[in-house]
Amino acid sequence: MNLYNAFVMELLRLVFLGVRLLDRRPPPSKDIRSARSVIVFSTTAIGDTLMNTPAIRALRKALPGARLTAVADRRRADLLRHNPHIDALVIYPGKFRKLFSLFKKLRAARPDWAVVLHGNDPDIPILAYLSGAPGRAGWRESRMSFLFTHAPTIDRDLPFVRRRLDLLAELGVPEEGERTEITISPDAREAAARRLAAAGVDGAEEIVAFHPFGSRRSKWWPEGNGRTFVQRLTRETGRRTVVLGGEKEKASAEAFFGRMDERPVVLCGEMGLLETGALLQRCAALVTTDSGPMHLGFALDVPTVALFGPEDFRHYGVGHREGKAVFLMGEAPCERPCKKKDCDVEGHPCMASIAAGPVLDAMQSLLARPTPV
Structure with a gap:
């Protein structure tokens, strides 16, 4: 100011x-x-x-x-x-x-x-x-x-x-649980289905939503980690990756993943919030940083692997159904929570230390769990 x-x-x-x-x-x-x-x-x-x-x-x-x-x-x-x-x-x-x-x-x-x-x-x-x-x-x-x-x-x-x-x-209102919620309209579901079809995704194909970005650069999962994850996800599970993000992340997503043999579907900047929610409902799982899509996944009961670096997941990692989320927190010598927009520590360790292998393992473990009632 x-x-x-x-x-x-x-x-x-x-x-x-x-x-x-x-x-x-x-x-x-x-x-x-x-x-x-x-x-x-x-x-x-x-x-x-x-x-x-x-x-x-x-x-x-x-x-x-x-x-x-x-x-x-x-x-x-x-x-x-x-x-x-x-x-x-x-x-x-x-x-x-x-x-x-x-x-x-x-x-x-x-x-x-x-x-x-x-x-x-x-x-x-x-x-x-x-x-x-x-x-x-x-x-x-x-x-x-x-x-x-x-x-x-x-x-x-x-x-x-x-x-x-x-x-x-404090005002005399008893709680009704901590689960977050959102209602997705039929129009949004139809729009998401059309968008996936236009991107060449078959209606029966299993897809995983991936959001490696964040509201500030210090929350981003590094490009190399993300590329390795997409590559292994495709080769080891046969599932297709759909990269989500805003208009500001579109160029980064194309630069990160555009030349891969296992090229994901990139839908950054193409959908509103309700259509994004409808697309998440279509996904087998969501892998995301601490971000808006993470909270959408929680509210919609999408199996979610959440990657935390600068922030403490115990403050933000709430609102989901038990058994529907796994949190992975990177290691770093820094004091957290950290509110820096850009990491000034060499190698961005709090996010870079989250390797692709454990993320994929966490997702597979999550999908193998019985569906909670």
């Missing part, structure tokens, strides 16, 4: 601090279960959005007659579009964008409570306050936490799903 933005944010914080001090409304009861309308904010990444779904499910169970409105980032809204536990979906266009239109939609919901499950942008607590909800819950660590009526402290030792459930527990 540059000095100008920092100044504007501090000025905004002081303005709303003054507004809050002048607000004489008494805080509501800490128990949310009498609410008739609740807004939940879930405006961050793919994994964060999916890790919020157990909390949304718990809210619906605790408030069967209430109207639940979810506010989701425009790029990830499809993850909640068909969620059976919400009544309305409001698109968050981005930090301080289209605020008046968004403000009107939130006020129209006439919320009794606004709950910020996860929202990094500084206008999220402001929007929760301006929604008119008498009760507002979020984390004390937010710079705007004074706009909340209930703001517990984050226990950073807990997995992210657990943190959201604990926030709701």
Whole structure:
């Protein structure tokens, strides 16, 4: 954040601090279960959005007659579009964008409570306050936490799903399990089937989804490891590999795998989130780094091998059905978790130390397990 933005944010914080001090409304009861309308904010990444779904499910169970409105980032809204536990979906266009239109939609919901499950942008607590909800819950660590009526402290030792459930527990909401979820539409399944057919994948052919990329370069599995994995997977199991990723990874995927004899199907940047989820449902397994596709695999019960380097899998590796996921963590002399965008340690050991052989073995072991009930 540059000095100008920092100044504007501090000025905004002081303005709303003054507004809050002048607000004489008494805080509501800490128990949310009498609410008739609740807004939940879930405006961050793919994994964060999916890790919020157990909390949304718990809210619906605790408030069967209430109207639940979810506010989701425009790029990830499809993850909640068909969620059976919400009544309305409001698109968050981005930090301080289209605020008046968004403000009107939130006020129209006439919320009794606004709950910020996860929202990094500084206008999220402001929007929760301006929604008119008498009760507002979020984390004390937010710079705007004074706009909340209930703001517990984050226990950073807990997995992210657990943190959201604990926030709701403070409001009297019992949990309904830690499994994440997503509903895939029939249209998305048909689109995925057409895309695979266009890529020459037979309808009966066993395929494995592979995502060696990540939100930052330090999470990527090195090219050599990935190439060896694809080669061995094809030769030893006969299964075909489908490489997933965003538009930004397309050129890298072509460079990594384009000249291989065992060339995989590369679909980077070609599918939205729901179509990607539908494709994962078609796969025998998913091999992925700590990334959005990993969380999609968990939510869809796809057997998943997750490769972790900079981050601790105990925080992120949650939401899956027991027996459906294996976690492999690389070895490194570094302190973790590490938030660096690019690794500055020679050889990128935390990811490079995860060899292709153990990954393939883990996948085969996972597929050999009995299907959990």
